[in-house]
Amino acid sequence: MKKKLIETAFPLKEVSEHSKGEKSISNGHISSLHRWPARRPLAASRAVLIASLLDDPEDASEEMKAEYAKVTGQKFPVEQRKELCNMITKITKWKTENNPELEIFKSLILKTYNGVPPKLIDPFSGGGSIPLEAMRLGCEVTANDYNPVAVFILKCTLEYPQKFYGKQFPLPDLGLESDKGESQMQLHNSSGKMGDLADHVELWGKWVLEQTKKEIGEFYPEVDGKKTVAYLWARTVPCQDPNCGATIPLLKTLILCDKKDKLRALRLKPNKDTKIVEFEPYTPKDKSDIGKPIMSSANAQCPFCGTIVKTDYIKECGFNNLLKEQMTCAIYQNNYDKEYRIPEKIETDTIEYVKDKLNEIKNKISFSIPNESFPYAGTPLTSTFFKVSLYGLKTYSDLFTDRQLLSIMTFIKYGMIAKEQIEDHKYNHEWINSIYNYLILTINKLIDYNSTICFWRTSVEGTSSTFSRYALPITWDFIELNPFSESIACYKDQLYSIINVLRNLQIKNDYTPKILNQSATDLDLKNYDFCGVTDPPYYDAINYADISDFFYVWLKRMLVNTELEYLTNTELSPKEKELVVSLKNQKHIEALKGERLSKTEYEKGMALAFQKQSEILVEGGIFVVVFANKEPNAWETLVTALIKANFTITASLPIDTEKGGGLRNFNQSALSTSIWMVCRKRAKDAGKGKHVQVIKEMKERITDRLHYFWDEGVRGPDFVWSAIGPALESYSRYEFVKRPDGKEFTVSEFLKEVRRMVTDFALGAILHKESTEGVDAWTSYYLMHRYNFGYDAAPAGECILLSQAYGLDLKELADNNYGILAKSSSNYTLKPYNTRKNDKLGESHVSGLLPLIDMLHRIMVVWKSGDTKKLSEYVTNNNLIQNEIFWKIGQSILEMCDTAKEKEEKTLLESIVSWGKNKEFEKQNSGDQGNLF
Numbered sequence: 001m002k003k004k005l006i007e008t009a010f011p012l013k014e015v016s017e018h019s020k021g022e023k024s025i026s027n028g029h030i031s032s033l034h035r036w037p038a039r040r041p042l043a044a045s046r047a048v049l050i051a052s053l054l055d056d057p058e059d060a061s062e063e064m065k066a067e068y069a070k071v072t073g074q075k076f077p078v079e080q081r082k083e084l085c086n087m088i089t090k091i092t093k094w095k096t097e098n099n100p101e102l103e104i105f106k107s108l109i110l111k112t113y114n115g116v117p118p119k120l121i122d123p124f125s126g127g128g129s130i131p132l133e134a135m136r137l138g139c140e141v142t143a144n145d146y147n148p149v150a151v152f153i154l155k156c157t158l159e160y161p162q163k164f165y166g167k168q169f170p171l172p173d174l175g176l177e178s179d180k181g182e183s184q185m186q187l188h189n190s191s192g193k194m195g196d197l198a199d200h201v202e203l204w205g206k207w208v209l210e211q212t213k214k215e216i217g218e219f220y221p222e223v224d225g226k227k228t229v230a231y232l233w234a235r236t237v238p239c240q241d242p243n244c245g246a247t248i249p250l251l252k253t254l255i256l257c258d259k260k261d262k263l264r265a266l267r268l269k270p271n272k273d274t275k276i277v278e279f280e281p282y283t284p285k286d287k288s289d290i291g292k293p294i295m296s297s298a299n300a301q302c303p304f305c306g307t308i309v310k311t312d313y314i315k316e317c318g319f320n321n322l323l324k325e326q327m328t329c330a331i332y333q334n335n336y337d338k339e340y341r342i343p344e345k346i347e348t349d350t351i352e353y354v355k356d357k358l359n360e361i362k363n364k365i366s367f368s369i370p371n372e373s374f375p376y377a378g379t380p381l382t383s384t385f386f387k388v389s390l391y392g393l394k395t396y397s398d399l400f401t402d403r404q405l406l407s408i409m410t411f412i413k414y415g416m417i418a419k420e421q422i423e424d425h426k427y428n429h430e431w432i433n434s435i436y437n438y439l440i441l442t443i444n445k446l447i448d449y450n451s452t453i454c455f456w457r458t459s460v461e462g463t464s465s466t467f468s469r470y471a472l473p474i475t476w477d478f479i480e481l482n483p484f485s486e487s488i489a490c491y492k493d494q495l496y497s498i499i500n501v502l503r504n505l506q507i508k509n510d511y512t513p514k515i516l517n518q519s520a521t522d523l524d525l526k527n528y529d530f531c532g533v534t535d536p537p538y539y540d541a542i543n544y545a546d547i548s549d550f551f552y553v554w555l556k557r558m559l560v561n562t563e564l565e566y567l568t569n570t571e572l573s574p575k576e577k578e579l580v581v582s583l584k585n586q587k588h589i590e591a592l593k594g595e596r597l598s599k600t601e602y603e604k605g606m607a608l609a610f611q612k613q614s615e616i617l618v619e620g621g622i623f624v625v626v627f628a629n630k631e632p633n634a635w636e637t638l639v640t641a642l643i644k645a646n647f648t649i650t651a652s653l654p655i656d657t658e659k660g661g662g663l664r665n666f667n668q669s670a671l672s673t674s675i676w677m678v679c680r681k682r683a684k685d686a687g688k689g690k691h692v693q694v695i696k697e698m699k700e701r702i703t704d705r706l707h708y709f710w711d712e713g714v715r716g717p718d719f720v721w722s723a724i725g726p727a728l729e730s731y732s733r734y735e736f737v738k739r740p741d742g743k744e745f746t747v748s749e750f751l752k753e754v755r756r757m758v759t760d761f762a763l764g765a766i767l768h769k770e771s772t773e774g775v776d777a778w779t780s781y782y783l784m785h786r787y788n789f790g791y792d793a794a795p796a797g798e799c800i801l802l803s804q805a806y807g808l809d810l811k812e813l814a815d816n817n818y819g820i821l822a823k824s825s826s827n828y829t830l831k832p833y834n835t836r837k838n839d840k841l842g843e844s845h846v847s848g849l850l851p852l853i854d855m856l857h858r859i860m861v862v863w864k865s866g867d868t869k870k871l872s873e874y875v876t877n878n879n880l881i882q883n884e885i886f887w888k889i890g891q892s893i894l895e896m897c898d899t900a901k902e903k904e905e906k907t908l909l910e911s912i913v914s915w916g917k918n919k920e921f922e923k924q925n926s927g928d929q930g931n932l933f
Helices: 012-022 042-053 062-072 077-090 100-112 129-136 148-163 197-219 311-319 345-362 380-384 387-391 402-424 429-448 491-504 544-558 586-592 599-616 632-644 691-711 716-722 724-732 747-766 777-789 796-805 852-865 868-877 884-896 903-926
Strands: 119-122 140-144 228-238 247-249 255-259 262-271 276-282 299-301 324-334 337-341 477-481 514-516 528-534 617-627 647-656 673-681 688-690 736-738 821-824 827-830
Touching: 012 042, 012 077, 012 647, 042 077, 042 100, 042 129, 042 528, 042 617, 042 647, 042 673, 062 077, 062 100, 077 100, 119 129, 129 140, 129 148, 129 528, 140 148, 148 429, 148 514, 148 544, 197 345, 197 402, 197 429, 197 491, 228 311, 247 276, 247 324, 255 337, 276 324, 311 387, 324 345, 345 402, 402 429, 402 544, 429 491, 429 544, 528 599, 599 617, 599 632, 617 632, 632 647, 632 724, 632 747, 632 796, 647 716, 647 724, 673 724, 688 691, 691 716, 691 724, 691 736, 691 747, 716 724, 716 747, 716 796, 724 747, 747 777, 747 796, 777 796, 777 827, 777 852, 777 884, 796 827, 852 868, 852 884, 852 903, 884 903
Parallel strands: 119 140, 119 528, 140 514, 528 617, 688 736
Antiparallel strands: 228 247, 228 324, 228 477, 255 262, 262 276, 324 337, 617 673, 647 673, 821 827
C-alpha cells in the first residue's frame, strides 16, 4: 500500500496561519452564505486533500516520480516533498485558489489515479468546505448530511454554482427604481443583457426588497429626513411591590457606544407620574459618568421604589405573559456615522398598528408564523441550550417582535411571488429553483440578525447575530434592525454577501456533485477512493439539529411547493439518528427522563458510521477524520469507534484553525487546533497486539513527532492531542491489545499513558530538557498550567485534560485549604504564592503528599517575611539544598514570570534561586551547609 504525502510531510505552520487568517474574512467566503457551526477552513481542507490524494514521492510509481521531478525541479524525494509543501502553501492563503499551482495539483492528482478523477464522499458535510475543495481539485464528489438545513446549504454551495458554471440567461426588465452607486451592475437598465446566476439573484433580490418596502416601509418611518438604522429595546416586568406599580426595564447596560474616540450612553429618567422609565441618550464625560444599569447578574432593582426583583419572579412573569418590552432608543444614520435619539411618537405609535398588519399577512403564508414549540421542555437541555424557555418563551415566534415577524413574513411573501414571476419570464426549471433558493438564503440570513436574541455591540456599533454563541440565551436588552436601511446587516447587505460568495463559487469540474440527505449509518455506496475528509459530530459540544431548527421552521414555510419541499416534512428537523450525545426526539424524552444519550449509544452509532465508510472505501483508500474537542471522553469515544470500524490511524496533524480573541465557535469544549487524523483500513490478519510491544512502538514513533510539533509551536492541550495519531499507529494496527494477564488494554488506558508521556515531554522542554523524574504530579500540573495560561483564567475542559494526564482530581487541585487553583464559573486560575494563606502550606497533605510547588511557595512566603531561622529549619529539614530538580523548577517559574505584571514575584524568585545555587555550590565545595545569610 503506497504511502501518501500527508503521511510523510505537510506544511503545518503555514497552513495553520492561513486557516486562522481565513476566520477574519467574510466578503466572498462560503461562511457568508448561511450560518453553520464548526465549518472547516478552506485552507486546511484544500491542503489536507492535496496531501492525502498524492502519493509520497518515494513510494510513487515511476511515472509519478518523473512527474514530481518535472514539477518540483528536484531529483530526490526529500527535496520533492519540501517543494510540494511549498507549492501547497502558495494556494492555501485566501484568494490564491486560482493560482497556477492549483492546476498543477489537479493534473498530478488525475495522473495519480490513472486519468480517472478520484471519488470522494464526505458523510458529515455540514457547511461544505471539504467537498467544495475536493471539487476544486477535480474530484467526483458526494456530499451527505443528515440535517436538512445542512443539505439546503450544500445545494447552494456546491450544486447550483457548478450546474451554472459558464451559463448565462437574458436579464428581464423588472422596472426597478434607480439605485446608482449601490450595485456592481445597473440592473434596472439591463433588459436583454446576458447575466450569470449571481446577476439574476441580484436582480430578483432587489425586486423582493423593493416590493416589500412598498408594502411595509411605513412601519420604519424616517425622522427629520434621516434613516433609522435600528431600535434598541429592553424587556420589562411590573415591580414586585404591589404598592409601587412601576414598569421595570431590565437593562443590563446603559452604554450605547464605547469606541475609542466615541462614548454614548443612556440616562434613566423615571417618571413618577406614569411609573414608566424614560430614557435620554447623552455623551458622558467618561465611563464614571455613566449610571448603574437596572439589571445586575440576573436580578433587577426597581428605579422607583428600590425593590430587588429576583430571577424567579422574572421567570414567573414570563410564564404569566407579563414579560413585555419597551423601546429605549433609536439609532440613525448621520452622514457616515451613527447617532442616538429618543424614539419619536410616530415610531411608538407605529408599533400599535403592526399587529393588525401581521394578522393580515400571516394567514397568506403556509403554516403561518412559526409557532412550533421548542423541544425538550422540562429537560436539562432547556437550561443549557433553550434558556429562553425558562422565561416563558415557548415557540420560535416568541423569539421575534411583532414588527420583526411582519417584515420576515412580508419578505417571504414577495420571495414566493418572485418565484411565480420568474416562471412567467420563461426561465427553465433549474434557473427558477436556483434563484429562488438564494432568495431564501437571503431571508434566512436576515432572520439570523433580526431576532430578540441579538444585542447591540457597543464596541463596534453593530449587531450580534442570533447565534453569537450556539445557544438560545435570554437577552434583556436587544436590537431590532430596520431591514430597509443601508447599514448594519440590512436586507441589501445580506443579498450582496450571498452574491459575492456566488461569484467566488464558479468552479470548473466535469462532475456535478451528488448531494445526499441520509444518516451516515445508512449510506450504501461502493468504490470510493477517498472516504471523506470528514468532520464528525462533536460528541456533546454542539447540538446541530437544535441550532438548525431556528432556520428549519422558516425554511419549511419557504420551500412549500418546491423541489426541496421533501427536506421539511417534519415538525422540526429530524433528530432520531443525529450522532451527538444529546436528547433523542420528542417521543423519547419522557422515557429518558431528560438524560442525554449514553456514551455507549453514541459510540455504537459512530462505530457503525465509520464501518460504513470502511465498506465504501476501495482497498488502500484514505479516510481523514477532523476532530476538535478537549474532553477526554469525547476522544476515547471517537478513537474507539475508529478502531472498531477496522481503521488504523497512520498520522495526525494539529492544524491551528482559530484566530485569537473573540467568542470561540463551539463553547468551552473547543480546541483552538483541529486534529486531522489520517486513517487506513486495517489488515484482515492484524491479530492481537501485546501491551509491552505496543508501548515500545508507540514511544519510538511518538518521540520524533513530539519534537516536530513542539518546534512548530504547538502548545497546551493542543499539543497533548496532537500526539494521538502517531501514538495510535501502534495501538490501532491490531484488533485487540492485551495485557500480560490476558485482559484488554483499553483505549482509555492507552490514551492515559499517551497523555502522561506527552505532558512529560512538554514538562521536560519547559525544564530545559532536564529529566522530569522526581517531579511530583501537583508540581507537574502547576508548571504546565503556568506555562500555558500564566495567571489568566483557563477553561475547565483544558484543566481537566492536564489534570487527567497526571492522574489528578481537579477538585483536589482547587481545594480551598491546599489547592493551587481557584475556581470561578467554568474557569480555573492559578493561585499566586501570597494568596495561599494556609498556615500548613509546605507541609504534607492529609494523603501524605508534599508537592515541590508547595515547598517553593512556603519558602517564598518565609523569605518575604525575613524569618531566617524558620527558613533555615525548613530548607534543612526537607533536604532542599541538594535537591537539584527543586531549583530547576524555581528557575523555570522565574522564566515564566511576566516582567510587567509579576515583577514582585520575579524579583523574589531571582533572589531565592540565586541563593539556592550558591548554597548548593558551597555545600559541594565544603561539605557543610553553612549559614543561610
